[in-house]
Amino acid sequence: MKKTAMTISYELWGKLYLNITNKCPCACTFCLRQNDDGAYGSDPLWLEHQPTLEEVLANLKTRDLSSYEEIIFCGYGEPTSELDILLETAKYIRSVCDTPIRLNTNGLANLIHGRKTEPDFKGLIDTVSISLNASESEAYMAITRPKWKDKDCFAELLSFAKDMKQYVPNVVLTVVDVIGEEEIAKSQKVADSVGVKLRVRPLES
Numbered sequence: 001m002k003k004t005a006m007t008i009s010y011e012l013w014g015k016l017y018l019n020i021t022n023k024c025p026c027a028c029t030f031c032l033r034q035n036d037d038g039a040y041g042s043d044p045l046w047l048e049h050q051p052t053l054e055e056v057l058a059n060l061k062t063r064d065l066s067s068y069e070e071i072i073f074c075g076y077g078e079p080t081s082e083l084d085i086l087l088e089t090a091k092y093i094r095s096v097c098d099t100p101i102r103l104n105t106n107g108l109a110n111l112i113h114g115r116k117t118e119p120d121f122k123g124l125i126d127t128v129s130i131s132l133n134a135s136e137s138e139a140y141m142a143i144t145r146p147k148w149k150d151k152d153c154f155a156e157l158l159s160f161a162k163d164m165k166q167y168v169p170n171v172v173l174t175v176v177d178v179i180g181e182e183e184i185a186k187s188q189k190v191a192d193s194v195g196v197k198l199r200v201r202p203l204e205s
């Protein structure tokens with residue numbers, strides 16, 4: 001049975017991670033949510049209910065936001081599923097400290113909301129880290145299992161990455177190191193094709 005708690009924020013490695021929603025349009029085969037209740041010893045990240053903006057801000061007001069190396073929208077869900085809460089929370093963080101803000105995302109916000117969302121992030125986020133997961137569409141769909149079977153989600157993700165460069169200083173595509181050297185080389189070409197960096201990260205980070 002899933003353990004739940006209102007773990008809206010949690011600390012790891014000197015950084016503050018924000019868990020603002022459990023909603024996600026994907027069901028990635030590797031997602032921590034498939035097998036666990038928390039991340040690296042955190043309290044359970046299954047939220048008892050969808051937090052309101054007021055609940056998120058009340059949680060952040062209990063912390064010294066300037067004391068962290070970075071503040072990261074991440075958690076057990078896709079943060080852009082709750083775009084208004086994400087943006088308003090980022091505005092609040094900006095208003096009280098200079099701590100860099102990162103968004104970890106599946107890059108499918110435009111499909112979630114049915115419009116171009118990239119301009120919404122202008123001035124609010126320092127780094128957008130988008131999970132590429134694979135070097136081509138078919139493998140991407142098999143790994144991430146998004147709910148839109150009839151859409152080219154891989155192309156949507158790449159378009160999001162490319163257009164985000166206009167609004168966010170640092171845009172990164174990520175893959176995990178276990179995919180192997182050949183896939184990593186192909187992923188690098190994909191990142192080059194949209195003019196963003198590729199980060200190869202260990203599976204457990």
Ligand code: SF4
Nearest residue numbers: 024026028031077106
């Ligand atoms: S996009 Fe992220 S939260 Fe959603 S299923 Fe994949 S890894 Fe999990």
